Amino acid sequence: MAVLLVLSAVAAIVLYHLVSSYRSLARNIALAKSSGLRVVVMPWNVHGVLWLATNPIWLPILGKLPASCKGLWFDLLDPEWAYRLGYKPFAELGTDVFMVACPSRISAFVADAEVVTQITTRRNDFPKPLHMYSRLNIYGRNLVATEGSEWRMHRKLTAPSFGEKNNELVFLESLHHAQCLMRLWTGPGGREEKTINDPATDTMRFALYVISRAGFGVRVAWPHEEEEEKQAEEQITGADSIFGSKVPPGHKMNYREALGSLLHNIMWTQMGPPEYLTKSPFKIHRTVGTAVIEWGKYMDELFEGKKAEIASGHSTEGMDLFGTLIRGSGILDEKTTDLQKSDILGNAFIIMLAGHETTANVIHFSLLYLAMNWASQKRLHEDIDKNLGGKPIKDWSYDEDFPRLFSGMPAAVMNETLRLLQPIINIPKSTAPGRPQEFSMGGQQYTLPGGTEVSLCAAIHRNPKYWPAPTNYKSTDGLADTDRFRPERWLIEEKPTEDFEDINYDDEDLRGPSGEDTSAQLFKPVKGSYIPFSDGYRSCIGRRFAQVEVLAVFAVIFSQYSVELAVDEFASDAEVEKMPAGGEQRKEIWKKAADRADHLLTKTMGSIITLQLRGDTIPIRFVRRGRERFLFE
Structure with a gap:
């Protein structure tokens, strides 16, 4: 009898949960459809903690379902779909913004530059979902994990x-x-x-x-x-x-x-x-x-x-982050301030x-892409030689040499790596509960319901509307131009699509680094279509820091060295030396290494905070320029 009662209670709980989930799903589907956008229905929240922790177990099992049972919903079960599939889900739906409804929430994914710009410039209408950032308050409140007036306080503290x-x-x-x-x-x-x-x-x-x-x-x-x-x-x-x-x-x-x-x-x-x-x-x-x-x-x-x-009275030059934070906080002068020591440590x-982490990823992935694309690496060598003129490193200067690096192939490589492998593949925004927000797209008006979690999707970097292929482009391997590492796209002889406009901050103290995300001498993407540093008021405050760092390391490496894929898994050094230079044998083993690297870069990476290789590595080598082992006509 006791067992029967327990089983009945469990069955009642399960039934209640199923009925409740169905009602919530029906309600969320109706709410999502009220936006006027296309809606994809999902069985559960794929960004929930449970699914994020266990999806590697369930996805292979669900993959055995008959093809007739699958659809776009199945593709979107992968939390990293925006990186793995790129623009394909948007193309399939025929729209650059779509809704996802599941029992626990509704979401919107955005790959339209016009909409991205509206969202990032209306920061009060589309705030960050702060619950996603609570784990970053380890040492105190900070710039990333706050909104509203508190965010303004932290921005003023850190911007200088x-x-x-x-x-x-x-x-x-x-x-x-x-x-x-x-x-x-x-x-x-x-x-x-x-x-x-x-x-x-x-x-x-x-x-x-x-x-x-x-x-x-x-x-x-x-x-x-x-x-x-x-x-x-x-x-x-x-x-x-x-x-x-x-x-x-x-x-x-x-x-x-x-x-x-x-x-x-x-x-x-x-x-x-x-x-x-x-x-x-x-x-x-x-x-x-x-x-x-x-x-x-x-x-x-x-x-x-x-x-x-x-x-x-001691002062230091340079960035001096702690010094700037302490001076700006008013703590030293015992002024009346809402800031505390924990705010400084938190920031x-x-x-x-x-x-x-983001800068390290850009350097790492750029090296891998260049090792797989010799023509681009050769052009990088030539550009660095031309701009630095063979000067020893000790004579390089920021004022003279960084602008040259930022206007040529080094910046093109950096930009292209960030286009393909944006560190944060879905930049989170939201609409507040009970506060629906209208936006326009293609001359039509739509409404995002209150309580919608909005993702500025990295798929926008592969939207062919903003990233045109070269004239007469023809793929020999089935790969779309938008999915290809081609830094030369940034060097084309086209005028910028629009003049640069810096963020019109409502308070000058909020200003971080001024200047463009990309050089005025390079291809100018449509505003809102290139967002590796986000955009608008909450764009990355350390953008220029990262750009300077990445281009400096490129200059040091490629002024002297070439990077190659290591082929140890397929042939020893002695075996490679015996193979004719530029011959089919070398080409064959290089291709094995390149195919492996391409598979890992396009299919297997995952995010904890940023997108990285997880559990796999792609070995490389550095050789003095002129000693490359894998050069093919």
Whole structure:
């Protein structure tokens, strides 16, 4: 009898849940249709925590369904569909904005530049869905995880740190660490030709070390720098603090270990407070918990040190993020302010997080694309040679050389990588509950219901309406031009589609870096159609920082080296040497490596915060220019 009662209760609960879900779905379908847009009905929320955690299990099982049972809804079950499918769902529906209805919510996906511009310029009508950013408040409230008047306060606090005058330090620091990176990859003499099995890890280090120095006055020494102690001491002169592999007194992790462990495993911080994580039976939890505590200690020490310097009248040049934040907060002068120390630490963390991962990804993916596309890499070599004129790196300057890099092939490579692999594939916006918002598209009016989660979709970067193929373009492999890595598209001899208009901020204190997302000398996309840094008021405040950093490392690498796909999996160095240069044997093994790389880049990546290779690597090699092994006519 007891068993029967339990089973009856379970059945009643399941039935109630099914009926409730059906009613919610019917209500959301009706609401979505009221927008006037095309609607795709989904059985559940594919961006819910449960589905995000378990979809690799269920998707292969659902894939066995008969083709007649599948449709666009099945394609959209993949949370990364915007990266894997690009513009195809929009093309299938015949619209650049469509709605998705499931039992728990309604969503809108946008791949129309006109609509993107309306959404990003009406920040009060389309706020961020802040619940998605709560996990970033580890050390305090910050620029990314706030809205309204609180966001304005944080924007005013952080904007002065990203002015144009700070970019020279970023440029010089990027040159230094790029040279360190190449010594790591090619040996002290720069002539070792060894396979780099996990370049992503090293580009992450590079970006971490640049933001640490440029933003916080912390010079993090590379392991091989420490081995050359005298040289390292000469190079790190001028840094406020120096951290290497040694663990300072009072700490359990060195600086780079604490920061790296925290940033690379940030998802685990949502499991509980760090004090609890350190007591977990799982090593990864204990490591992350310790890293949260340790990096907090480092930031607290740097904060107090900088506060004491400013109080004593000491000033520093360059970005000096902590100094700018402290001065702008009013904390030092004990002014009446809503800001607290936690706000400064919270913004310091978010700038460190955003300032390293996205930039590292762009560098990593650009190297891979260039290794797969020799013609583009050769043109990059030629452009760098022309613009830098063979000057030694020590004579490069931000004022003279960055504008040249930003107006040529280096910027084209960066822009094209960001077009294909935008770090955040769906930039989240929303409409507030009970506040529907109208917008226009193609001369017609539509209404997004209140409570809609809106995604500015990376598929817009592959919308042929904005990214035209060359005249007489003909694909030999079935790949659409919009899906192809072709940085030369940015160099075409066309006039800009429109004049640049900087954001018309309603308060000058909100201004971050001025200037265009792309150079005026390059192809000018339609406003709203190129959004790797988002757009409008909430566009990336560190945009110019990232651009300077990426182009500096390109210049260091490709002024001296070529990058190639490593083929160790398919042939040894000795076997390659025996193959005729430019012959079919070399072409065959290179193609195997290229096919593998292409598959991983187009089909297997995933997002935690940004889009990255997850669990796979694409090995590469650097060789002195003129020593390339895989050149084919």
